[in-house]
Amino acid sequence: MRYFLETLSRGASNPNAKCKEALRILEFLKAISFHKGKAYLNNGFITGRLDINARGVGFIEVFSDKPMRDIVVESKNLGGAHLGDIVVAHLLSNKKSRQSAKILAVLEPANETSLVYLKRFGQAVLGVNIQNGLSLALKASQKSLKALPLGTLLKINNANNEITEVLGLITDPNIDEKISLAIYNKKDEFTxxxxxxxxxxxxxxxxxxxxxxxxxxxxxxxxxxxxxxxxxxxxxxxxxxxxxxxxxxxxxxxxxxxxxxxxxxxxxxxxxxxxxxxxxxxxxxxxxxxxxxxxxxxxxxxxxxxxxxxxxxxxxxxxxxxxxxxxxxxxxxxxxxxxxxxxxxxxxxxxxxxxxxxxxxxxxxxxxxxxxxxxxxxxxxxxxxxxxxxxxxxxxxxxxxxxxxxxxxxxxxxxxxxxxxxxxxxNHAPADIKKINFLLDDLAALGIEAQYESNLAAMIAKIQSKANELGIREDADKLIIKAQKRAEYSHTSSxxxxxxxxxxxxxxxxxxxxxxxxxxxxxxxxxxxxxxxxxxxxxxxxxxxxxxxxxxxxxxxVAFDFMDRKFARWAEQNIGKDFICYISEISEPLIARLDDKLKGARIILPNFTCPLLTRVRVRIISSDIASAKIIGKVVEKLDV
Structure with missing residues (x-):
């Protein structure tokens, strides 16, 4: 689907059965025009994959031959679309610096179902989406919902919020496998x-x-x-x-x-x-x-x-x-x-x-x-x-x-x-110049002064050589890998x-x-x-x-989500305790990785700044099993 929609900017033809249905929707919405047997996307329309943050705001990763910044979709303009759906949207004219849009239709749903857990809000029991934390009313009576324990995990139909399956309790560690598979619509059993x-x-x-x-x-x-x-x-x-x-x-x-x-x-x-x-x-x-x-x-x-x-x-x-x-x-x-x-x-x-x-x-x-x-x-x-x-x-x-x-x-x-x-x-493409510049800045913080070279292979070899001399090769490689593009499958070789x-x-x-x-x-x-x-x-x-x-x-x-859930359960048992970590992501907020006797847990550090890879002592403040998120507080910066 993505490949076909990307070609609409230069003229798409020969759609398969799935893409033909999308083409019919686009034609009905007057989002495309035809010329010499090819379909072209009209100005003002975009297609792409929808992401939704915890606040309910959407972001469309635009399918285009040219790099484009994600398009914002306010919650009121989501049009019933869900996380991961491939959508068509109309760009809105506004005075804000960030382009926004309104979703017109879902061309391909990511999943037919979502996973929620029961939580009480005042007198009502609602479902809370595991992935984005949004609450929603379920197609079930309050009497039947209140008969279930709070924290009950339910699989629901995205089309009407009807309950399709009761999975168990979120407090049960043995439920993690089912959660991770269900979030991404995976299953173990075969027909x-x-x-x-x-x-x-x-x-x-x-x-x-x-x-x-x-x-x-x-x-x-x-x-x-x-x-x-x-x-x-x-x-x-x-x-x-x-x-x-x-x-x-x-x-x-x-x-x-x-x-x-x-x-x-x-x-x-x-x-x-x-x-x-x-x-x-x-x-x-x-x-x-x-x-x-x-x-x-x-x-x-x-x-x-x-x-x-x-x-x-x-x-x-x-x-x-x-x-x-x-x-x-x-x-x-x-x-x-x-x-x-x-x-x-x-x-x-x-x-x-x-x-x-x-x-x-x-x-x-x-x-x-x-x-x-x-x-x-x-x-x-x-x-x-x-x-x-x-x-x-x-x-x-x-x-x-x-x-x-x-x-x-x-x-x-x-x-x-x-x-x-x-x-x-x-195929694996070289890193783009923007990521390379970020890499050079991060390396400078480690004490590696490197200059940009058009021959990226030679540049990376020099960086690794310097890192070997300084005894920080593994740290440097973490940054180099982070700057790389993902390897991908393609029908042609590059x-x-x-x-x-x-x-x-x-x-x-x-x-x-x-x-x-x-x-x-x-x-x-x-x-x-x-x-x-x-x-x-x-x-x-x-x-x-x-x-x-x-x-x-x-x-x-799926595999990472499962481990994150196990780490969240570990953190819940260790609230108030201190552990050694290192800063793994410079973002808002910062992200640290556990590097103590236990290793690898991803810990969110609100209201804190310091250079990448800085070693810190972190106190576990809270842990949310549903979202698999751990919140920590830096209590000490450690000498390298």
Whole structure:
């Protein structure tokens, strides 16, 4: 939808079914005109996605080819639109410096439902929206509402505020998962049709039924994943004699046909979601954790790259084919780290190629970093106790095993991208000048005086070098990452700035990313020289890429929202206590991140100013479970 609406400024044509309905609404509102078969947005009208703040004021992120500031929508002009809806609005003429508008219609609702909790206002019981704190009257009698405990969580229909489901009590820690999923209209359960399709494939692969595939069961492949992984997308093997790397990827497209019930559900989800205690998979578990997963000692179908390298590690040849493999070992990252350190700890058949591959991937990374970047970022990990509360948190850094797997996957992803001219690519644009100027100001506060250079790659390399000298590399990388644009999916390739690649895509995780599953289908059609199928699969690819970008952000938000709720429950138990934090966002108000024994909580600091990354001692003042917001007060600035 977004891609289509953005093209209205230069003339849009060939809308899909969803966009045709939007076009009819725009035509009825006289918001568009037609010329030579193309639709153009009339002056004074805008389309975009609606955000609503806690005060009920809306902001429209305008869909346009040109950068535009968000347009304000006063609460009286929202027209019944909800947070996240794609809307059409008419610009209002006013004397205020900030442009405002009135919403005329919703072109695509973000969600059919919202989540509210019951709260008493005087004599009335109303619903309070979890996301923006706005109160609203529900389509239910006061008698029935008062019969429910205050704090009861309800899912309501956005069209009429009718209650559709009672979820539980907001005071129950075990409700957090349901809240985070419901806010973004996600679900764990699959339809019976999806489950039936998944189970129909059984639990085992009979190699005799796939004689047309390359049989690689004799090769000692292995998988390397986190300790708690249940779905294994990728397996690797390195032939030391031929200097050939095999990257075998679960052949999900063999089991999930385009436009099947499972495919439609996977396309709706787009990504698996990972909580500290469980995952919400993109595919039914009968596929994701069973027949598709490259489990050890079991024959499995794989879509496989064989990448032959020259002595200087440049790519000599790339071959892609359908295969059957049998992984000989399921390793965890920790296990491989110990093997790489001790040069022992696993059977010789694997050790003989794993150790040489480690050296090769180290060299590959050195070559890659001549154009790309190495950011010392850490991923926050959380563990829960039996009561659903935080037991501990820690930051997970890249280790040698992570780096080994990463560079193997990068080779396969690059190889896949080179095989297609249109389809699904993973692009990353350089940061814009405005963000770079903010970055230089923030770095100056850290003691790094850097000058703007048109060659951003060279400039960032110099910044990281200075940060290494000052011993603040990790702090500098936090700021550099913050200044970067998000990587996004697109139907055309424009390169990946962060990796330093001219073209790049996602090929290696079809169990948990719909982008990779779609790419596998395109590549198979290309290998079969089936242009008709290839072009058929390309229909609506722009909209698919747009949906992937939206759903990727949503999947991230679900996971972050869940952790924020756990932190809010922790903070509620620690009101009045002091903790060490650092300033993570210069905003109004300031935001700090917990950096004590427990790490990562986001704490709001009203009426306080200080430089970014300043370490402070913060006292917890309040915690709101519903909004998952923690309020703190700085009681002391700490020496660096």
């Amino acid at each position: 019976p049709a999806c489950e039936d399709e998944a189970r129909a494939w059984g639990d085992t692969v009979d190699p005799s039924m796939y004689k047309e595939r390359v049989d690689l069961q004799h090769l000692p492949f292995c998988t390397i994943d986190p300790d708690d992984a249940k779905d294994f997308d990728d397996a690797i093997y390195y032939d030391t004699k031929g200097n050939e790397l095999y990257v075998a990827i679960a052949d999900v497209s063999e089991y999930v046909s385009a436009f099947s019930a499972t495919d439609k559900e996977a396309k709706n989800r787009c990504f698996s979601i990972y909580f500290p205690h469980k995952s919400v998979p993109m595919l039914p578990r009968a596929l994701s954790e069973n027949i598709c997963s490259l489990r050890p000692d079991e024959p499995r179908l794989a879509f496989t790259f064989k990448i032959s390298l020259n002595d200087d590690l440049s790519v000599k040849k790339e071959e892609l084919f359908s295969a059957i493999i049998k992984s000989k070992k399921r390793f965890t990252y920790n296990e491989v780290d110990k093997i790489l350190e001790n040069k022992s700890g696993c059977e010789r058949g694997i050790l003989d190629w794993l150790l040489p591959l480690h050296k090769i991937t180290q060299r590959l990374k050195q070559i890659r970093l001549k154009k790309g970047f190495d950011f010392r970022s850490k991923e926050l990990k959380m563990s829960l106790n039996d009561d659903g509360l935080i037991a501990s948190t820690h930051f997970e850094s890249e280790t040698p095993s992570h780096a080994l797997i990463e560079d193997c996957m990068l080779l396969a992803n690059k190889a896949a991208a080179k095989m297609i001219s249109k389809g699904i690519f993973r 390169g990946h700035f962060g990796l330093g690649f001219e073209t790049y895509t996602h090929f290696t995780s079809p169990i948990r990313r719909y982008s990779d599953l779609t790419l596998h289908r395109l590549l198979k059609a290309q290998l079969a020289k089936d242009d008709k199928l290839y072009n058929y699969l390309l229909e609506g690819i722009e909209a698919t890429c747009e949906e992937l970008n939206i759903k990727e952000r949503e999947a991230d938000k």
